[in-house]
Amino acid sequence: MTEHFPILILLVPLFGALIVVLLGRERPEQCWITSLISLGLSSIISLFTIIVVLSDKVQTIRYRMGGWEPESTVFEVGIELRVDILAALVVFAVTFVGFVNTIYSKTRAEAEAQGKVPFFYALIQLLIVGLCGIVMTNDAFNLYVLIEITSLTSYALIAMGNRRAALSSFNYVIMGTIGASFYLLGVGYLYIKTGTLNIDDIRMVLGNDKLWEHQSIIVAFIFIMLGVWTKMAFFPLHGWLPNAYAYAPSMTGTFMAPLMTKVMVYVMIRVMLWLFGDKFVYSDQHVWGELVIWMSVIAIVAGSLLALARTDIKKMLTYLIVAEVGYMVGGAWLGNVTGQAGAFYHILSDAAMTFCLFIAASIIVLRIGDSRVNAFDNLFRKMPLTMIGFTVGALSMIGLPPTCGFFSKWYLIRGGIEAGQWEYVCALIFSSLVNAVIFFRIFERAYFGNIAGVKEDFSPSDSDANPDTSIKEVPWSMLVPLYIASVSVLLLGIMNRPLFEWIQTALK
Amino acid sequence: MDPIIANFIEENIVPKFNYWIYVILMMIGLYAMITKNNLIKKLIGMAIFQTAIILFYVSIGVKETGGIPIISHHGPDHHQEAEVHSEESSKNLKHNIIDKDKYANPLPHVLMLTAIVVGVSTLGLALAISQRIHKSFGTLEEDEILNELRPGGHD
Amino acid sequence: MIEFSFIPLFTWLVSLLAVPAILVFRKRPDAREGVTFLAAFLKLAMVFMMLPLIREGKILHFKFGEILPGIPIEFRVDGLGMLFALVASSLWILTTLYAVGYMRGLREHDQTRFFACFAISLSATIGVAFAGNLLTLYIFYEILSLSTYPLVTHHGDKAARTGGRTYLSHLLGTSVAFVLPAMIYCYWKSGGDIKFTDGAFLDGKIGSSDGLIVLVAFTLGFAKSGLMPFHSWLPNAMVAPTPVSALLHAVAVVKVGVFCVLRVFTGVFGTDFLQQLDVVTVITYIAAFTIIVSSLIALTQDNLKRRLAFSTIGQLAYIVLGVSFLSSNGVTGSVMHIAMHAFGKITLFFCAGAIFVASGKKYISQMVGLGKQMPITMIAFLIGSLSIIGLPPFGGAWSKWYLFLGALDAEQTAMAVVLVISSLLNIAYLLPIPINALFRSPPQKDEKGSDSGIKEAPLACLIPLCITALAGLLFFMFPGLGFELAQLITK
């Protein structure tokens, strides 16, 4: 039974989506229940998968679709899934966040999906199917198909928001298509040269036939990287992200912001280490090593500064995501195991803290009806429970112990020092200082409120629209996810050592 | 004509014209996606872009010596039995020696079937989104939309 | 010898556990303060339990939860930590007593939040004092910065917010920007071992130029030690209520800063190794510069608390200076000065607070002739000043004396001169206050009889400041304990 876990993780939400569509618009409650059950089940299965993979005898589960063992050939003729501890961890993160986010969606979906609740739940479950598939598949082309699945679902989910959401979703369509097509091109180039699509086999062929010097392989690598970077909003290519996530329906933003970019970072690490192999990526005759580190430095600095310049909290958080992507790209390109493992650990911790912050921000915006930081007066008094969760996420973003943000910074900085990339270390420290400024600006405002006599740039009408009396805590279906998220932030921080060791052993 | 150019054409363009064609097509599409102001024109560019990639893939699978990848050594009259009777299978096994140069490479065709489907779906969804935009903004020109957003825009 | 013990953990926990109780009793002030007192006494008791063991030369040790490869959260009580814990926990009691009087005297708002944060910051201080490795030290250092922020900004007005902003930006900024990378660098260089042991862990593992960078990064990074150029948070933090200033900016926070610097010198590098590296002169000069400049600035301040703040900066620089002599006498002087200055300066702050409570006066120029109404306070102030200045028969004399010896051992005559000059400056900016208050009659015309109503501050305020003032005397007579603990480190 255990060997079927990977496919079950995918199938359960898939069926969930089908059932939800069949249920139809008349029964939003049952749609919610259904997706809750299916996602909960799938996250339980992925939890078990982690346990299975951690056991000594099964290091990696290989699951051949259609049972096509390569008998007469060396290469895989079918498609296979490959689940090691890294994949298992990310899959668990995806399914679990999906599950928790579904709890959050309970009230929001009916409010924001304009009577299309079943379609929202179906799309979000299919999105989860796509993300899990991306993480687990071991076939370069299948990866493309799944990337497109996630893209299509996210276009639709974002476009369900207001009119600005539709516009940013359109830009996302254009950028996303370019990115995915570049990836597809790269795969085509690899296929021409190697004649196979299985990731491990491609690496093998590249290694045996010494294809590394070939121009076509280098171009293929460049294009795959460009494609993946576009998808993960790496700095110069980040244009689509902030508006898309800021204007999307809140329950969509809370799910996508933590996961989409992170999964693509995972894909990048996988492409670098498994598809092309570290000998190719980190070899000295290619100039890109230094270049990408510098690009990531620019990404970190620019992302932090852009976030600092925003007054709209959701926009601010999205720009922080851009900066965090810079962290991970830089860490993965440092070229030592510490850096890679740090980047990978940051995938998990950043997912947790972004989730926490986005839920908190959505709740606040929902309650006070204004997304500008200037409107956050005295929130610590008005909605303390929410602000506690927000504070945990913020401290983790700043990188203070014992939250997970501190430890991922620790590993990344250590990797940077070992690699002697001081510019990267400085960028990390700079961004955490900027984050401190950003969040303490909010804390001060939420803690003391506005000082009399200081002119503010938002009209009193905003505050009149919803007087303080109307501001109260939100239903449990929003607070519970918030607290699950903040607890997992702390838990990841405390658990960091075993996690890091698993990751390191898997990467070696 | 200058011999060098002629030589270049001789060696790099004529035998590899398929790559040149797809690159040119793709660049046309990319240019339209980047620079066009009208959303529908962007989408047209997107369609060209994806078609170019499909062309590229299919051209990988071509073999000058080969035809369509459908095995046709037993005539059309066998089809039904081949599906129903299993004893046919033993008969098939004996003439199982297949010259692989007679058939084109099937894999790219399969892949491109998928890519086509994906392209269609993306296009359909994008059209729906642009209709939504047109409904709420009353125009499909990007600059007009941005102008309309200026006052209210948060960024 | 090292022996495992739970007492450090409990000492750390007791004030932490007080927090929920304080929050529970927020409606009933008496119960609330009762909890605080209980916790404070328990803490002191535990510290005293540990004292004899430490005096035997034992080292208490406790660890749990390895949080990073090879680095657990680790408590380790040695002489230095013991002395610091002793000072902090004993002064916590007095400060609580004082705070009760002060806060109720002024009918302050949010007293629950005040006492809760107070307790948290105390346990953070103990955590720093007992920290067994660099990471633990760092974590508690950060917690202290955060937990004192609400105290500093207690009033919540514009001044408090700007003050709090400077406070956090300096303390967090420097620690993240300098200490964190330096710590990770050490972790990498020393092969994953950043434990404090009798021998320093970085000993012989690092080159001279790197050593200089790391040392400076640490010394400036622990900005709580108030070394220039990162000193300006201290005067700004004086917007806090006086008990806060008293405990946190005479004892807990600033002393944590210098304590960390001491740790870096003794525990991370080790004085002998620093001798080899021959890089400390930089620190010496920074400290000397700070001493002189801050004393000069202090002369120009009319706001009493700000003047005290600048004097604190100077006094802290003494401690760093003494360590940077790398001689046993210097270190002894520094360790002693932690205690002596703590008692002296807290007396002065108590007096400042008492004056404010009783008369609402903040500025030195207003205090002329105030001794008539508040003799006890002013006498205590006089004693405190003398102890700070370092005149016998007061505790401060000992530490100054050893610092002086240390300077001579290190053949740093220039520094000896600096010490002398600065002592004169101390006299110049401290003594006039009590003298004018006691022996000059108040200028009559601009009084309009407003001072006539002034009496001594409430008893809860008076008792602590008398005790601390007397403590200054006692330390001169019985300095033995301080020496003993100092010897444990320097040997």
Next chain:
Amino acid sequence: MKVFGLIAVFVVGLLLLSATQDFPSWGDPRSAASDGEVSSFYIEKTESVTKVPNMVTAVLADFRGYDTMFETVVIFIAGIGIIAVLRNFEGTDSPSDNDNDDDGAGLLARFTCSLILPFIQIFALYVVAHGHHSPGGGFQGGVMFGASYILLALAFGLSKAKQLFSERRTMIFAVIGIFIYVGWGVLCLLLGKEFLNYSVLDSILPGDSMMARSHSMLVVEIGVAFTVTAIMFSMYSNLSTRGRLSKGL
């Protein structure tokens, strides 16, 4: 913007062209892709292991059936995505929209349509069923079938077509299609082999394990056809009416 676009386009183009120098030339049967182990395996072994002479169908529905499953899901996503984005459920149920629909084409067109529609549909079924031996399969057949409905809507007006193929029904059909495909794979799972491993189904299908693969391909193609038909029509009806599902083109 235009200049920037041009520069970007040229850089990308040159990069791509620079790679073609070590590519095989047009139609080279010895190229790594065409001569490689995998494609050779497909060409030589397909029929002997699956009994399907059309390699494309075999690779599509069996070797890479997992891809194809997600392909169907992509179509499905597009369908429900368009509804989620565009559809507005207000004003659909009001009879006024549905009654006065004279928005069909002229008489001649109607007549022609009613003449050719059956043939289109029968041909579509043939394409689905005969995908094993000739070019064709679920997608192609499904598209044709969907096209027949679109033609119906063009000729007789959308509401007429909706009476035959209402929105609810399209959704059900789409779901059924995927359900057939995935369920068929799950059946293999239940019989104790990997997902989509049709060879175990010989216990419930006529013929040996290889024939089982052949039959199963037919089954999944039918599933694909269901989904594609339904989604094609729903795409058309939504896009052509800005999501009001009334008063089509």
